[in-house]
Amino acid sequence: MLKKTIKSISLFAGFVFVNQALAANSDKYPEFSWDTMPLYMHVWKHTSYTKDELNYLAQFPLITIEKAQGKKEGTIQAGTLKAAREIKQINPNSKILYYKNIIIDWHSGASQALASIPNGYLQAANGDYPVVNEQSKAKFFDISKAEVQQWWLKDAKAMVSDAAIDGLFIDANIKVLIGYYFAKSKKLGEPKADALIAGYHELLGKINEQFGQDNIILGNIIRARFANAGLEYMEYFDGSYFEGFEHNVGGISKPDYLVKGIEAGQKAAQAGKILAFTAGLGKALKQDSSGIGLDEARQKVDSIQHIQKRLDYLTAIFLVMAEKYSYFYPHDGFGVRTNNKGEQLNRAWMRTFPLFKNRLGAPKGPAKRTGYIFTREFEYCSVYLNVETGEARLTWK
Known part of the structure; x- marks a missing residue:
């Protein structure tokens, strides 16, 4: 059954009250302390991992x-399962997610079956197949077609049926939902x-009907560029990964954009949703792979000392x-x-950064905001964040 998306923050507020208790009682969620x-990992390697x-x-x-996991040794699916099983042998409690893109065919082991579906790939009126970029040549599949949806679900089911996989990471939601990416850019x-x-x-x-009961469904979905910063789509997901968090669009100032994104993250987290907050350490690039600011784009770090x-x-943002x-x-x-x-x-x-070894302790309450300044107290850390000046202080006790 097709779910209704939530259209406003006020409606979302009622939704989160219901789901907070569900999250707290769900054994599918990761361990937390x-x-x-509390740290997250997002990773790929073309070969297997060392001990x-x-x-x-x-x-x-x-x-x-x-x-791209294991692509030099076989299929992505096989590489993902091999890595997940080996990690589980060391720590059975780690929750491991299988990456699935909602519309891009990243040349996985399922690509051959997709290619056999008539008109399974998106095609322009002139006969061209749009691609993500000229480097990857990755094409898009047509999720408006029931046969393509079943193809997607079949691959997901095969992976989450393995004991080493605890859920799905669903990417590229924004490319579909903003509309003009496909209407105009493609x-x-x-x-x-x-x-x-x-x-x-x-x-x-x-996806929710088939997998949501027993598997984590994590989406790349909280973005301040959405009307309600992605909260209007959170009913589909157990939580959100973060990307492009600092790249303001639509005429809104960067400080206001950051405030909107932070407050959306707060609402989702307070609802018991998972937050996987990732952000690059390098300097921001002027243009990303989408060409319109949809993807994370940062330089590599020259030196970890700086x-x-x-x-x-x-x-501090986290x-x-x-x-x-x-x-x-x-x-x-x-x-x-x-x-x-x-x-x-x-x-x-x-690398485990020294501050990650510091005692943190539970928060003493939610963050307080005055204009562009946020403060929050933890048992062993005081947090100060100014998103207008880019200043942050962590005072460890």
Whole structure:
């Protein structure tokens, strides 16, 4: 049955009251503790992980294994299952999510079956198949078609049926829901863009019906660029990953955009939803892979010694929003890759920042806001955040 999306913050407020109790009693949720910073992991590697890497990964209560896992050794599905099973052998309590894009075919083991569906890929009026970008050449599948929806669900079912997979990470929701990405940027026209939005709601309803009871459904969905910052779609998800959190669009100032995003995160977290707050440590790039500011776009970190100010700022944003089932990952990209000298290109990989070892303790209450300034008290940390000046202070006790 197709679910109705929630159209306003006021309606969402009633929804969250109901779901907070459900989240608290659900054993499908990850382990959580306020003892130190609660952390999330989002990662891919073209090959298998080493023993040391697996031991590192097994420390995280919530892990998403990304879309390129194991591609040099076989299919993404096989690579994901191999990594998940090995992590579970070390820590059976880690919750591991299988990455599935809602509309992009990232050349996985399911691509051959998709190619056999008549008109399964989106195609422009001139016969061209739009692609994500010229580097990847990844095409889009048509979720307005029932056969494509069943193809998507079949692959998801095969993966979550494995004991090592605890749910789904659903990406690219925004590319469908803002409409003009497909209508104009990909030149498919408004009628097709509208059909994709309708197909999206049908598919998310089926995902919830088939998998929601026993599996975590995490979406890349909270974005201040939505009318209600993505809260209007949260009924489909157990929580949200964060991307493009600081990239203001639509004429709104960056401080106001950040306030809107933070307050949406607070509402979702207070409802018992999972927050997987990720943000890049490097400098922001002017243009991302979508060309219209839909994807995270940051430079690689030159030196881990020069990121403390940025790290404190991101940590403060997270702590202002965080409740039970909130997790944090400041990153330098998600890939585990080396250069031709064997040097790791991901500066944050296999690294536990010193502040993550500090005692944190439970919050003493929600954050307080005065204009663009947020403050919050934890048992062992005082948080100050000014999103207008970009200033943050963490005072550890």
